[in-house]
Each structure stands twice: as C-alpha cells, then as structure tokens.
Amino acid sequence: MIQPHRPIALGIRGLCKSYDRPAVDRLDLTIYGGEFYSLLGPNGAGKTTTLRMVAGLLKPDAGSIAIDGIDALADPVAAKQITAWLSDEPMIYDKLTPFEYLEFVAGLWRIDAKAAERSATELLDWLGLAPHAHERCEGFSKGMRQKVALAGALVHDPKLIILDEPLTGLDAGSARQVKNVLKERVRAGGTVIMTTHILEVAERMADRIGVIAHGRLIAEGTLDELRHQTGQAATSLEDTFLKLVAETMPVAAE
Amino acid sequence: MSAPATLTWLAGHELRLSWRDWLSLMTAGRRHRARTVTIALVVFAAFMHLLAWSMVGRYAEAAPDKATLVVVSGCILLSWSLLLSQAMESVTRAFYTRSDLDLILASPVSPRKVFSVRIGRIAGSVALIAMLLASPFINVLAFLGGAHWLAAYGVVAAMGAVAAAFAVALTIALFRTIGPKRTRLIAQIVAAVIGASFVIGLQVAAILSYGSLSRFAPLQSETVITHTPNAASAIWLPARAVLGDPLALAVVVGMSLALLAATIAVFAGNFGEHATAASGVSSAVVRQTRSRGFRRRSPGGVLRHKEWTLLLRDPWLVSQTLMQILYLLPPALMLWISFRDGGGALIVLVPVVVMAAGQLAGGLAWLSISGEDAPDLVATAPVTARRVIVAKVEAVLGSIAFVFAPLIVALAFASPFAALVSGAGVLIAAASATHIQLCFRVQAKRSQFRRRQTSSRIATFAEAFSSIGWAAAAALAAAGSVLALFPALLALGILAGVRVIAPKGA
Numbered sequence: 127m128i129q130p131h132r133p134i135a136l137g138i139r140g141l142c143k144s145y146d147r148p149a150v151d152r153l154d155l156t157i158y159g160g161e162f163y164s165l166l167g168p169n170g171a172g173k174t175t176t177l178r179m180v181a182g183l184l185k186p187d188a189g190s191i192a193i194d195g196i197d198a199l200a201d202p203v204a205a206k207q208i209t210a211w212l213s214d215e216p217m218i219y220d221k222l223t224p225f226e227y228l229e230f231v232a233g234l235w236r237i238d239a240k241a242a243e244r245s246a247t248e249l250l251d252w253l254g255l256a257p258h259a260h261e262r263c264e265g266f267s268k269g270m271r272q273k274v275a276l277a278g279a280l281v282h283d284p285k286l287i288i289l290d291e292p293l294t295g296l297d298a299g300s301a302r303q304v305k306n307v308l309k310e311r312v313r314a315g316g317t318v319i320m321t322t323h324i325l326e327v328a329e330r331m332a333d334r335i336g337v338i339a340h341g342r343l344i345a346e347g348t349l350d351e352l353r354h355q356t357g358q359a360a361t362s363l364e365d366t367f368l369k370l371v372a373e374t375m376p377v378a379a380e
Numbered sequence: 381m382s383a384p385a386t387l388t389w390l391a392g393h394e395l396r397l398s399w400r401d402w403l404s405l406m407t408a409g410r411r412h413r414a415r416t417v418t419i420a421l422v423v424f425a426a427f428m429h430l431l432a433w434s435m436v437g438r439y440a441e442a443a444p445d446k447a448t449l450v451v452v453s454g455c456i457l458l459s460w461s462l463l464l465s466q467a468m469e470s471v472t473r474a475f476y477t478r479s480d481l482d483l484i485l486a487s488p489v490s491p492r493k494v495f496s497v498r499i500g501r502i503a504g505s506v507a508l509i510a511m512l513l514a515s516p517f518i519n520v521l522a523f524l525g526g527a528h529w530l531a532a533y534g535v536v537a538a539m540g541a542v543a544a545a546f547a548v549a550l551t552i553a554l555f556r557t558i559g560p561k562r563t564r565l566i567a568q569i570v571a572a573v574i575g576a577s578f579v580i581g582l583q584v585a586a587i588l589s590y591g592s593l594s595r596f597a598p599l600q601s602e603t604v605i606t607h608t609p610n611a612a613s614a615i616w617l618p619a620r621a622v623l624g625d626p627l628a629l630a631v632v633v634g635m636s637l638a639l640l641a642a643t644i645a646v647f648a649g650n651f652g653e654h655a656t657a658a659s660g661v662s663s664a665v666v667r668q669t670r671s672r673g674f675r676r677r678s679p680g681g682v683l684r685h686k687e688w689t690l691l692l693r694d695p696w697l698v699s700q701t702l703m704q705i706l707y708l709l710p711p712a713l714m715l716w717i718s719f720r721d722g723g724g725a726l727i728v729l730v731p732v733v734v735m736a737a738g739q740l741a742g743g744l745a746w747l748s749i750s751g752e753d754a755p756d757l758v759a760t761a762p763v764t765a766r767r768v769i770v771a772k773v774e775a776v777l778g779s780i781a782f783v784f785a786p787l788i789v790a791l792a793f794a795s796p797f798a799a800l801v802s803g804a805g806v807l808i809a810a811a812s813a814t815h816i817q818l819c820f821r822v823q824a825k826r827s828q829f830r831r832r833q834t835s836s837r838i839a840t841f842a843e844a845f846s847s848i849g850w851a852a853a854a855a856l857a858a859a860g861s862v863l864a865l866f867p868a869l870l871a872l873g874i875l876a877g878v879r880v881i882a883p884k885g886a
Binding site for chain 1 (some may be wrong): 675678690
C-alpha cells in the first residue's frame with residue numbers, strides 16, 4: 127500500500143545481520159509517520175534483531191536505516207534523539223523512584239528540566255503510577271516496572287517508538303493502560319513499531335502489519351490486505367498469520 | 381541409590397547442586413576451562429604450601445605450653461570468625477534465594493527434612509572450604525613436625541560445624557527480632573563486619589600496644605599469657621586438639637557435631653517457615669524518597685549522579701565495597717599515633733592506602749561499568765558510548781577522591797611528601813583498576829557483584845597485581861628510592877598485557 131502523502135518515519139533497506147546463520151536477510155521495510163505498525167513472526171524470525179538494529183543496540187552487517195530522514199548508522203546520536211526503545215524485560219533501576227528514573231532519562235536526552243518534569247508527571251498520572259512516583263522501584267510488580275520503562279521511553283517525546291513485546295506478562299488492566307498511552311501517541315502524530323505474539327493486540331491496534339520469517343518480510347499490509355493475500359476473506363489474524371508463515375516456515379506454523 | 385525423598389536422597393541432591401555450583405564458580409560456567417582451572421589450582425596449592433612453609437614451618441616442633449596454646453587459640457578464633465561470616469552469608473542466601481524454594485515447599489516432602497539437609501550442606505561446605513584453605517599449613521606442619529598435626533583437620537571441620545550452627549541460630553534470632561525485611565541486610569553486614577573485625581581488632585591492639593602491624597603481637601605478649609587461664613583449662617581444648625591430643629580432638633569434634641545436630645533439630649522447622657516468609661518479602665520494602673523537581677544536568681552529570689545515588693542507596697553494596705576501607709582503620713590509627721609522636725613510620729601507610737584505593741576502585745568500576753541495570757536505556761540514549769564511559773569513570777574516580785582525600789590531607793600535616801606520593805599512588809592505582817575493568821567489561825546485574833571475579837579471573841588477578849605494583853612503587857618512592865621504578869614498570873607491564881589479552885569489542 128503506497129502512502130505518498132505521509133513522511134517516512136522509518137526506512138530500512140537491504141538490512142542484514144548474521145550470527146551462525148542469517149538472522150535478518152536483506153530486509154526492506156517502510157513505516158510512515160503517525161502509523162502504528164505491528165511486526166509479527168514466529169520465534170527466531172528476526173523481529174527482535176531487526177528492532178535492536180533500528181534502536182542502535184546492534185550493528186548491521188549491511189544495509190541502511192533511516193529514521194525520519196536521518197541516517198541512523200552515520201549519525202546514531204541524532205537518530206537516537208528522536209527514538210525510544212522498550213523491550214519485554216523492563217530495565218529500570220531498583221534503587222531509583224519512577225520520578226528519579228524519568229529525571230535520569232530526561233537528562234540523557236537533554237530535555238529541558240521543566241518541560242520534562244511536566245511530561246513525567248503527566249505520564250505517571252496516565253499510567254496510574256502517580257501514587258508510587260516517589261517510591262523506589264525495588265518492590266514494583268512486573269506491570270509497574272514495565273509502565274515505568276514505558277514512561278521513560280515516552281518522556282522525551284520520541285517521533286519513533288520501538289517496542290519489543292511490550293505487553294508480555296502484563297495483567298489486563300496494565301496492558302490496557304499501555305495500549306491507551308500508545309494509541310494516544312499515535313493520535314498525536316508519533317510512530318510506533320511493535321512486535322507482539324498477542325495477535326489480538328496487533329489486529330485491534332495496528333494500521334499495518336508486517337509478517338517476517340527467516341529474516342525477510344513475507345507479507346505486509348492492513349488486516350484486510352493480508353486476508354486477501356491468503357485468499358481467506360473472513361478469517362482471524364491468527365489464521366491468516368499461520369497460513370502466511372506455513373508457506374515459508376512449515377514447522378513454526380504447526 | 382537411595383529411595384526418593386529420604387534424607388540421603390536429599391543429601392545427594394544437595395551435594396550435586398553444591399558440586400555444580402562450585403564448578404561453575406571456578407570455571408565461570410565454561411566447561412572447557414576445567415583443565416586450565418585444575419592446573420591453576422595445583423600451581424596455587426604449591427605456592428600456598430611454600431608460603432605456609434615460610435610462615436609456620438618454624439612452629440612445627442612447638443610444645444603444648446601456655447604460650448603456644450594462646451597463639452593457636454588466637455588463630456582458631458581468627459579463622460572461626462571468618463568461617464562464621466561465610467556461614468552467615470550462606471544461611472542468608474538459603475533464606476532469600478528463591479531458586480528451588482517454591483518447588484521444595486510445594487512438594488509433599490517434609491520441610492523439616494529438607495532444611496535439615498540444607499543446614500547440613502551449609503556446615504559441610506563451610507568446613508570443606510576451611511579445610512582446603514587450612515590444608516597447606518596443616519600439611520607443612522605434619523610434614524615437618526609429625527602426623528599428630530593432621531588432627532587439625534578434625535578441628536577445622538568442627539569449627540565449620542559450630543560456625544554453621546551459630547550462623548543459623550543468629551540469623552533466625554535476627555528474623556524473630558527485626559523481621560524478614562531487615563534481616564537480609566543486617567545479616568550480610570553483620571557477616572562482613574564479623575569477618576573483618578577480628579583481624580582489624582588484633583591489628584589495632586597491636587598498634588596501640590606495640591606500634592606494629594603484626595596481628596600476632598598481642599597474642600604473644602606477656603600480659604595476655606599471664607591473664608589467661610592456666611594450661612589445664614578446658615578453654616584450651618581446641619588448641620590441644622590441633623596440637624594432636626586425641627582426647628581433646630574427640631571432645632571438640634563430638635561437641636561440635638552435637639551442637640550442629642541440636643541446632644538442626646531445633647531450627648530446621650523454623651528455617652522452612654522463615655524461608656517462606658523471606659521469599660515473600662524479599663523486595664517488598666516501600667521506601668519513599670523526598671519529592672523535588674527535576675534538575676538541569678548534562679548527560680554526563682545525570683550518569684554520574686545516577687551512579688552515586690545507586691551506590692549510596694544500596695547498603696549491601698556499600699558494605700561490600702567499604703569493607704576494604706575498614707582495613708584502612710589500622711593504618712589510619714598508625715598515622716594518628718605517628719603524627720602524635722612525630723614517629724617516622726608513615727612510609728608503612730603509603731602502600732596500604734594505595735593498595736586499598738586500587739581494590740576499591742576495581743569494585744566501584746565493575747559496578748559502574750559492568751553492573752549497569754539498564755544497559756539498553758543507556759545504549760539507546762543520544763549520547764556517544766565514549767561520553768557514557770567517561771562519565772562512569774569520573775563517577776568512580778570521584779568516589780575514590782571522596783573516600784581518600786581526608787586521609788591524604790591528614791597525611792599532609794605529618795609528611796607533605798608522603799601525602800604527595802600517596803595522592804599520586806591513589807590516583808594511578810584507581811585509574812589502573814578502572815582501566816582493567818574497562819578492558820574486561822561484561823554486561824551484568826549489580827546484584828551479581830559478589831560473583832564478579834568469576835567472569836574474568838585474569839581481570840581479578842591483573843587488578844590485584846596492578847594494585848600491589850603501584851603500592852610497592854609508592855612505598856619505595858615515599859622512602860626516596862629510585863627502585864620505585866621497577867614495581868611501577870611491572871604495573872605498567874600488567875596494564876599493557878591486559879590491553880593485549882582483553883577480549884576484543886569489550
């Protein structure tokens with residue numbers, strides 16, 4: 127689907143990364159500004175490796191990554207300035223409070239202290255963390271920790287938000303809060319790329335869905351477009367996904 | 381093979397876990413290192429035997445008179461305080477490490493049975509480590525003075541059993557008085573302080589009485605020998621057992637095993653209850669921090685501030701890192717005495733201060749550089765990797781300056797030259813230790829601090845030898861000797877070697 131009226135938030139061309147075998151293999155991907163993009167794929171398909179390269183955590187073997195027109199490999203600092211990364215394992219500091227954690231993140235991203243404090247207070251409120259803002263994170267549940275990490279990812283108002291399985295292990299209430307905050311960001315013009323194994327989340331939230339297998343994009347489009355590709359108009363995303371994957375990775379689809 | 385869920389079956393399970401834990405500790409989880417580790421252990425054992433020969437060889441023919449009994453008893457007490465420290469650490473770990481606790485407590489096996497075996501395992505491992513550490517000394521004494529010295533192995537094993545019994549009783553007493561929330565921290569600090577206090581206490585006593593740093597000086601003094609019970613007293617039973625008295629050995633071993641058995645009988649049931657309580661509250665302490673607004677800081681500033689805040693808020697880490705500073709107490713006392721009397725023993729201080737700075741910097745550098753709990757956050761921040769490293773190194777060196785500056789300023793009043801040399805030595809030793817940690821950096825959790833040595837034995841040894849080299853150089857420089865160049869060159873050689881053999885990309 128061509129969206130020429132929207133700027134490209136993330137452009138990936140010919141991206142490669144190999145370990146013992148190719149994890150990402152000449153991957154091309156385009157995500158537009160203000161889009162919620164869900165990247166699906168079976169375990170070991172190359173989703174996390176792709177996102178870690180986009181976030182600047184892994185160096186690609188070949189290819190290019192452009193974030194909002196900035197060459198992320200040539201100028202990583204400028205690319206990181208407008209990007210946020212959140213993984214399934216919330217990495218926060220046990221001995222800091224959420225408020226202090228956000229102050230730390232704001233300092234790293236060189237955000238004006240007053241603006242950052244306003245944004246932090248707002249985020250903590252949205253995520254239901256305001257009553258715990260000044261408690262150390264050491265006693266927090268997985269859901270609370272993930273919400274603190276999400277607040278950290280959003281406090282510098284990133285243009286591109288990269289999320290790797292952000293809802294894993296969250297209870298229904300926490301998951302809804304996280305989804306609402308993400309929707310709000312997209313409404314405000316932010317771009318989200320998210321991997322998830324919870325297909326219902328991708329089905330309900332994503333503008334477009336990409337399916338990756340063996341490190342390559344095997345299908346991409348809206349849910350209807352994907353259904354159309356499989357020739358099954360009225361099926362769920364789960365059926366569509368399994369059918370698409372079965373064509374390239376029969377074992378993973380079983 | 382014993383029937384499942386019996387005491388022997390559980391003991392076999394614990395033994396297998398202990399063995400694998402020890403193997404992993406020795407080889408840092410890499411099985412191919414087993415041969416290298418074996419060779420290193422053999423070389424280390426040979427070196428320790430030589431060291432033991434030089435230290436205790438002349439005492440092999442010692443007669444069981446009162447003076448000998450006092451010194452041997454002092455050594456037993458000294459070693460036992462360290463064993464108690466080790467046992468408390470093990471008991472605390474058994475309480476708070478969840479690992480298989482849920483599985484065990486959810487199984488139909490009696491918790492009393494499980495924890496009886498577990499307490500036995502703690503006693504066994506403490507005794508085994510003690511026997512291994514004592515073996516060079518006992519072997520040398522037995523070789524030179526006769527087989528009767530081998531009785532010391534029995535005493536060491538008994539000491540391990542008594543240490544485990546005391547550790548269990550002490551930790552459970554802490555549980556009952558201050559609750560599971562605070563016991564973990566307090567028990568670990570108590571363990572660390574017990575481990576260090578006797579050594580430091582003896583040194584302080586030696587300095588105050590004799591102006592010497594020897595730990596044994598007070599034990600060999602006329603005052604102590606005169607004021608202790610006569611040689612026939614039961615208080616000397618452990619010392620007599622070490623010297624080969626079979627009756628004393630039987631009494632000591634028998635009593636220690638009885639004490640351990642009684643402890644297991646009394647506390648094994650409670651152990652299970654407390655372990656359950658501990659696993660439920662291990663991190664549930666709610667600590668409020670005073671609210672204040674965001675402050676404007678540069679990325680380097682927030683990184684330094686974060687490092688210092690995390691360190692100051694973790695009393696366990698503070699206790700672990702500052703234990704090394706405790707060992708500065710004796711030299712500090714010596715400084716005070718020398719300054720007061722105008723004595724010239726200040727040169728002794730210089731290497732101690734430099735050595736301590738190197739060791740402390742190594743620990744802090746590991747915490748700051750490798751022990752980053754949010755590596756992805758820092759790596760995805762719009763800050764260059766170089767800037768991050770510089771900020772972390774600044775945090776380490778800033779902490780070192782904060783700790784050592786008062787001592788060096790005090791030293792400057794007594795001897796400006798010694799202070800200048802110490803200051804330079806502290807800075808260089810700290811920078812060297814930090815450099816080594818940078819070369820061997822790994823991604824780890826701060827909670828793994830105690831096991832940091834296992835990730836790279838080379839880094840550990842390089843850090844120790846570099847600190848020793850700079851300490852020796854500083855001592856010789858303070859004495860005005862050009863020979864200071866040799867240990868300095870040796871330390872530089874170690875740093876150069878580290879650069880060559882450090883893993884690429886670290």
